[in-house]
Amino acid sequence: MVEQVTHPEGSTVVIEVWSDLGCPWCYLGKHWLQTAIAQRQDADRFKIVMRSFELNPAAPKEPETIERALIRAHGGTAAHVMQAERQIQGIARKEGLEFTLDRLSANTFDLHRIVQYANDEGRGFEFFSRVQDGFFAGTLNPYDPDALADVAESGGLDGQRVRAILARNEYADRLRADRREGLELGATGVPFVVLDRRVAAPGAQKVSVYGRLLEQVAGLVPSERVS
């Protein structure tokens, strides 16, 4: 049984989320984690910190359809891979989330370098979340440097700095270190959520599970925000 050592009331609880863009479960898991947090009266206590986890560092730079990418990487038929995608789409839609099947797949190394910059500015999770939402809604091409710069600027970051980072090789070591640390901590599935460096949840967990983990690290509070 887990030892119930909770933070002092009102103190900040850090939740680290190792995630990658192409990972549909990272998108759903984020929604479920945020829902669990929002159900608590003390939701403002929780700070989500984005950690980079490139699932496929060898992915090509040139974007291709997810159908083509999945078949090339994992085999199978178009019918099989798209059927699986539609299963996830069904779950996402039940949650009220947009989830287009017309997504592009490519290397996410450059995106994660910008995530690292955004982390330095205290906005890594917010930046990644905006990119992720636009990507799954089909309204954003995350492999377009100008699109990333626009998202950054809309979130209060410096678009020119984003372009400069993309033109060089900044933050490469940092994102690789993130991935390495996630593996060392025992990430057997992505998303990989670590709460207060005490409790870990590999894979996308249901709202109720995340809720219990929040209670474990931050204590039980009345859920008055639940309508």
Added chain:
Amino acid sequence: MSKPKSGLQFVAAPASGWCEPGTGVCHIGTTDEAASAEAIDETDDVSDRPGTRSDEHRRRRSPSTR
């Protein structure tokens, strides 16, 4: 909960889905599979979907989703 070398305590509940860190292959949890099959049956744009019968989905176990 289990306790690996990192000192972290890991949740024991099965995940709804996950992507493998080593390969990037994604999976749907078996407990969510039937629910997802029902969910896609409710969507509007599934008429061209191959293998759309929900019983076919339910027969499959931990399918790769990527």
